[in-house]
Amino acid sequence: AQKITQTQPGMFVQEKEAVTLDCTYDTSDPSYGLFWYKQPSSGEMIFLIYQGSYDQQNATEGRYSLNFQKARKSANLVISASQLGDSAMYFCAMRVAIYNQGGKLIFGQGTELSVKP
C-alpha cells in the first residue's frame, strides 16, 4: 500500500539552530515524487521543496533541504538556521500515479514545529 509516515507529532527547536523533520514512504512504483508543505496557523498550504525518485542529488531551496535516502525510503526535511516564522505544521507528501488518470498526492499526518526564541 502507498503510504506516507511522519512519526514526530511535535518538535521544538531553538531559534537559529537546524532541525530535521522525518518522513518515510512506501510505494512499489519506481517513479514517484516527494514534497514538503508548510501550513501556518492561517491554514494555507505553502510548497517548500520537491524531490523526484530519479533525481541524483538532494533537493535544496534556500534554508530547506531534503535528505533523500532511497534505499531507506526516507525523505527528511532539514531546515537550517530556524526562524520564529518557521513555527507551523509541516506535511510530507508523495505523488501517486494512477493508470490513465494522472496522479494525486497523498499526505502524512504532519509534524508541528515550534521555534523557541
Add this chain to the structure above:
Amino acid sequence: DGGITQSPKYLFRKEGQNVTLSCEQNLNHDAMYWYRQDPGQGLRLIYYSQIVNDFQKGDIAEGYSVSREKKESFPLTVTSAQKNPTAFYLCASSIGRQTGELFFGEGSRLTVL
C-alpha cells in the same frame, strides 16, 4: 494575480442541509483537487479532476459530490449524507496530469451546528 480562490472562508450549516463550497482558479491548470483536513491530521483526498467534464473519487468521497463544467471551477457539495462534515476543506490545482506540485487555496472551514 494568479491563484486559487475558495469561498466562503467560514460556513455554518444545520444538520440535514447541503452546502456548496466554491473553488475558482485562474492559473490555467488542468487538474483540480479537493482535500479534507481534520484537527491534528493530514489531508485526505475527496475528489479530483484531471480535465473538464471528468472527475474521480478520492479516498473519502462518500457524502460529497463535485462538478467540473469549466476548467476554472471545481465546486464541492457536502451533502446531508456526509455523517461528520465539520472540517477544513482545501482546494488545489496542478498544471497537468503528471505534475505533482499542488497550488492551494486558503481553505473553507465548515461547521455543522
